[in-house]
Amino acid sequence: MTVQDDIRETFLIELFQLERPENPTRSGTDAILSLNGQKVEFELKSSTKSSVTTVRDFGIEHIRKWQGKHWLFGFYSSGGKLLNYCFYGSPKSMAPWIAQKEAYILYDCKLAQLAPERLTLSVLYEIVGKKEFYTLEDAKKLHKRQYRIQEYRAKMDRDSGYSPERMLSILQDRCRYLIERGARLNNPHIPASYFEGRERITNNHAQRLRELVYEALQDNT
Template sequence: MTVQDDRRENELIKLFQLQKPANATRSGIDAILYFNGCYIPFELKSTTSSSITTARDFGLDHIQKWQGKHWLFGFYNKTGTTLNYCLYGSPQSMEKWISDKKAYILPDYTLAQFAPELLTLNLLYEILGQKQVYTLEDARRLQKKQYTIQQYRNQMDLNQGYSPERMLSILKDRCRYLIERGATLNNPHIPASYFQDWERITENHAQRLRELVAEALQDKA
């Protein structure tokens, strides 16, 4: 997150009287609303345009992270210094956008689960040559920097090396990674048309948010 984005996020947290999780980076939660005895997770986004950017390399992990969350969007002037208005997105109102993105990328992720199992030792031999024992350097030729040195060593099933079967497993991991990497979307936007009819919050921010959250929770029930 840039300094500018961090400043805006902190401004939204203060304006709406939210709490920042102590382990925000690891939890994947930007802010929390304590409401009616419940801790409600929020995703915060800010923009200087009419649409909302989401995340680079958007994949299934983002979908799993965002499903069921509440959202706050802050719309700023072109320089990002003045907040013009905010939008609240309930889990129900965000469900269609998230579901559409899941439907778009799911076929590629399904392919990533099944395609590696079609790889054979013959293909491994084509890539690295046929050996009884493969070396650490052989493994690095396949997985590049996707394994740490400790992960490479943990994968060894022979004395200072790898059997053909273990190397095939590493090749399958590489294949899975490449397909999943290709399945991600590059920062998909939420277009202005998606939330054009949503209420703009311009005053009494904290109070109005709690009223809208109460409505969303009631609708869900």
């Protein structure tokens, strides 16, 4: 997140009287709305255009993160300093867009689940050569920086090294990583057309948001 994005996000939190989560993380909940004793989790986005960018490397973890989330969009002037209007997106209203992106990467995600398990020792030997014992350097050459050194050591099943079977599991992890990486979308946009016909929040921001969230929660009961 850029400094400018962080400033806009903080402004939205204050304007709509939301709360920061106790232990915020980059991949977690952006803000929380307390309503009738319920904690409603929000994803916050801002834009200086008519469409909205999301994340650089969109993958299946974002699908899991966003399903059930409420969204708040702030649209700013071209200079990014003046808030023009906001949109609220309920989980129900955002579900079609999320489902569309999920469908786009679904086959790749299934391939990432199934292909690694099809690898055999003969495939391992073709790639890294046949050995009875593989070293830490052999493993690092294969999977590079995708494990921390502690993980490399934890996977050792021989004294300071790996059996062919354990090296095969590392190859499977490598295969899974490469396919999942290729399955990711580069910053999928929520198009301007997605916001057509939706209510623009331009005043009484905090109160109006609570009314809209209450309606959305009632609609799901």
